[in-house]
Amino acid sequence: MLTVEKLCAAYGRITVLHDVDLRVETGEIVALVGSNGAGKTTLLRTLSGVQPAASGRILFEGAPIERTTAHARVAQGIAQSPEGRQVFGPLSVEDNLRLGAFRRRSPDRDTLAYVYEMFPVLAEKRRIAAMSLSGGQQQMLAIGRALMAAPKLLLLDEPSLGLAPLLVDQILGAVVKLKAEGITVLLVEQNASAALAIADRGYVLETGRVVLEGRGADLLADPKVKEAYLGL
Amino acid sequence: MAEFLQLVFSGLTVGAVYALVALGFTLIYNASDVINFAQGDFVMIGGMGTVFLAAAGIALPLAALIAIVGAVLVGLLLHRLAIEPARGASPVALIMITIGASIFIKGVAQIVFDKQFHSLPAFSGDAPIAVGGATILPQSLWVLGVALALFVALFLFLEKTLLGKALLATAANRLAARLVGVNVTIILALAFGVSAAIGAIAGVVVTPITLTRYDVGTLFALKGFAAAMVGGMGNPLGAVVGGLLIGLLEAFGAGYISSTYKDAVAFVVILLVLFFMPRGLFGGRSVERV
Structure with missing residues (x-):
């Protein structure tokens, strides 16, 4: 690959x-x-x-x-979850995830549901600003954001x-x-x-x-x- | 009381224009950390462009539209020719570039247009409307209405569209924005284009009240900058509140103290803000920018 x-x-x-x-x-x-x-x-x-x-x-x-x-x-x-998480701090968890799908023609809701299923805590906090998440939650968000691009x-x-x-x-x-x-x-x-x-x-x-x-x-x-x- | 109300009307009108200029500052600052001191010149291009196109026989709405499109082109060129080649330079260097660009635009405007003051006819006549013992010009309502419409449109763009979110994301973390596939060069160009459009539209609606000349951009830029600082640089709501506040204080200063010191009010305010609350009224979240 x-x-x-x-x-x-x-x-x-x-x-x-x-x-x-x-x-x-x-x-x-x-x-x-x-x-x-x-x-x-x-x-x-x-x-x-x-x-x-x-x-x-x-x-x-x-x-x-x-x-x-x-x-x-x-x-x-090719999608990356960068070192140090690098989440979009002032934006909500869900906006962070949606931006992960920025390059996709049709960002389907299935990917979002899939990410929430993998990291349920993100679904709970989806309206909260990303910077107020704990370090571990931010890491999950960074990985989830990369997954939203549906990477190979x-x-x-x-x-x-x-x-x-x-x-x-x-x-x-x-x-x-x-x-x-x-x-x-x-x-x-x-x-x-x-x-x-x-x-x-x-x-x-x-x-x-x-x-x-x-x-x-x-x-x-x-x-x-x-x-x-x-x-x- | 009537005098007070009269000052409030004129303060809000000019304040709405400062707020629009401050919004332009905010948009570009958020996307790039650059404070674009050519922001006021977009106001001039909107006003002067409309005046000269209308004088050439083009219908006012069409003339305004062409002038606004022209200002957007200038904004995009400013980004492409002056900001983009200096990518990676420190914000201070970029700010100096915008000051240079502002001087350049004024110089070209002297040649393309002229050095006289110009005005436009008011859009809906000059008959003042009496409100509570004071009067308000129909054109003031135009300024306030257009400012409100632009603010709502900008808010919806930033909060409700993915492209708007991408602009906010670029402001929050440029590296991460690139990693999710945002083309940050295009986002910056977008910020310059939209800021230019906002400034030019403000210039069109305010020209029947304040007149325009090739160099009016300087004062608009300084007052708009003061408004953005008062509100907390980078905060769109702060820019609007700051703009209206500066406009009102200026009107009160001119009305109750002396109109000689009208322009000084904005700068006294900015000094006080910088001394006592350097992040502005709404600037709480800019801690990491220091």
Whole structure:
């Protein structure tokens, strides 16, 4: 579904991604793990088109998209739930969700009902301003907003960041459910053990380079990963 | 009492125009964090454009429509040629660009139009209507009615349409707006176009009362800016209340103190607001903007 070849991205003169190769097959959960500043968020932003690629190729369903605008990529089926939630604070929960479907010709009520079913607390609070939600609820809103675009590929940036363990389980449980419903997920996490546990495959990013890749379970068992990212 | 009522009428009339200019500020500020000091020049283009087109023999309604469309084009060009190329610059730099654009527009207006004061005939005659011992001009009712209609239309656009919500969303979080597929360049252009239309419409309806000249935009921009600040920059309701308040205070200042200091009132108000409540009357939610 997604193939990334020799992708580089830079902020000014500082190169953040160096020749990243990555592949996501249809129906997979792929985890991207690595420490702070490894370039995970930059990679997702480059995939969404809000950060320009310096060089390299991004193929989505076989077609190059590295020059495509961010809004066109949403229309093609790539939606992102960004790091730090980034909800539209003054707008209501339901308006946030409706805006998630901004690129769709006919925003159907079914998707909204589906999101509310997945995160019932959002339905309860649908008239409330998004900024008055708790951190966990805002995270659900950010994921729900991305789902409203009816994406083929869902990019999730640090969905567990700053959440209580019980909520982390709930959010990652939702990710597994999305996979069962046929949505392909690229999951970025600092919480490497939790992410690799639900992932089909994983990549380890270090200072902008892919240093390891493999099946989720294999990476979990890899001594280098254990030492560097799992604190074992 | 009659004098008081008379001052209220004239204050509300001019205040409604300040409110419309302040709404233009609000719209662009919300979408881009830019304070567009060329906002007053849209008022001038609306008024002067209508005057000159009407003088060329075009029927008044059509002349007004063409002038408004012209102002919208100027607004879109301002965005495309001056703001968009400087995307990513600091808000202060962008504000300076709008001041430069304002000077440029005035310069061109001197050449395209002229340097004289001009007026338009009142839309529904000049016979004053007596109300409670005071009188109100039919044109004042036009100004108030049009201002109310524009405010309601803008409110419905922002609150009831997805495109309006997208504008609010762009204001709240530009990155997230791009991630849900909002084309923020088009949203900004929309904000400039709509602001220009609002300003130009205000210019058309107020010209029979206040007259117009190539440089009237400066005072409209400053008073409208004061109104937006009083109401709390970024708050549409605040812009309207601020505009009416400035208009009323100005009328009272002129009526009870001296008309020499009429223009000073707005600036005394803005200083007081900045000293004592820098976020304005309705500016509670702008904490994160500091």
